[in-house]
Amino acid sequence: MAENVTIARPYADAAFSLAREANALDGWAGALARLAAVASDPVVRETIGDPRATTDKLARLFTDVAGNLDPVQQNFVTLLAENERLAVLPEISSLYDAQKNEAQGVLQAVVSSAFPIDDSALTRLVADLEERFKAKVNATVQIDPELIGGVKIAVGDEVIDASVRGKLAAMAAALQI
Template sequence: MAESVTIARPYAEAAFKLARESNTLVQWSRMLALLELVVSDEQVTRCTGDPNVSGQQLESLVLGVCGQQLDGAGRNLVQVLVDNDRLVVVPEMRVLFEDLKREHEGLLEAQITSAFALDDEQKIRLVRRLETKYQRKVSAQVSVDPQLIGGVKIVVGDKVLDATVRGKLDAMAAALTH
């Protein structure tokens, strides 16, 4: 995985630069999401690993499935990826592109996990506090995990705020065993 991210990064950065300069970030997000779906398809995956399928055939297959949903630059990207045998890194490329896009837009992604369902007001208050803390707009994905027993766990980038009963119990258990 780390190797494929390393391979995908220059492609993602080039696509992002082109999208930013041409003011087509949303269109590129859609194109990369579509490409990810196509290259993740079981039949396409089999073709990428089949030595009997030429690059030209693979390119035609991908472009045929995508149809007119790819613009000229998107079609060129497919050609470059196929020519360099890099079509398999499209999922990592899309994730990296979206990270660059969020950073450009000043948007942070937060994953909020609660032991119980949060009502809309609680979600809004949590997001506002995160926006105040990070001085950026926050987009939050909220999920419920009853195994947390109580409280919330918030993940923003590589930072984790664990204010759950489960987290406190785990910390106490670790302290007692050391």
């Protein structure tokens, strides 16, 4: 995985530069997300590894399935196919999104909860996080039954643990003094 990220980084940097020059950060993010979804499909992964598949066929497969790609994005896919890098499209997309979010001042938050969070509670939570961090926050929710209750929020390197499990662990640590 770390090797894939290393391979993907220069391509993500190039895609970000192209998108910034064209003032199309969101368009490229969508295109890369669609391409990453195509690359993640098990049948497509087999096709990528098939020695009988030519670079032209692979590039055409990706551009056809991903749909709605501008000519520069199509050339990007062709370049990836020629350099046998189509398999790292999920990593390219992820690295691109991180650069885009940083350029736009958007923070990513991962909210872990023991139970599903309804939309209104998530909206209030995101508003509180945006006030605390003085930045726009995109939150994704993960269900983790081991938390017992409450939430655990990771924003960058900062973790806010308001879970029952976290509070029990803090109490246990305090009692062992």
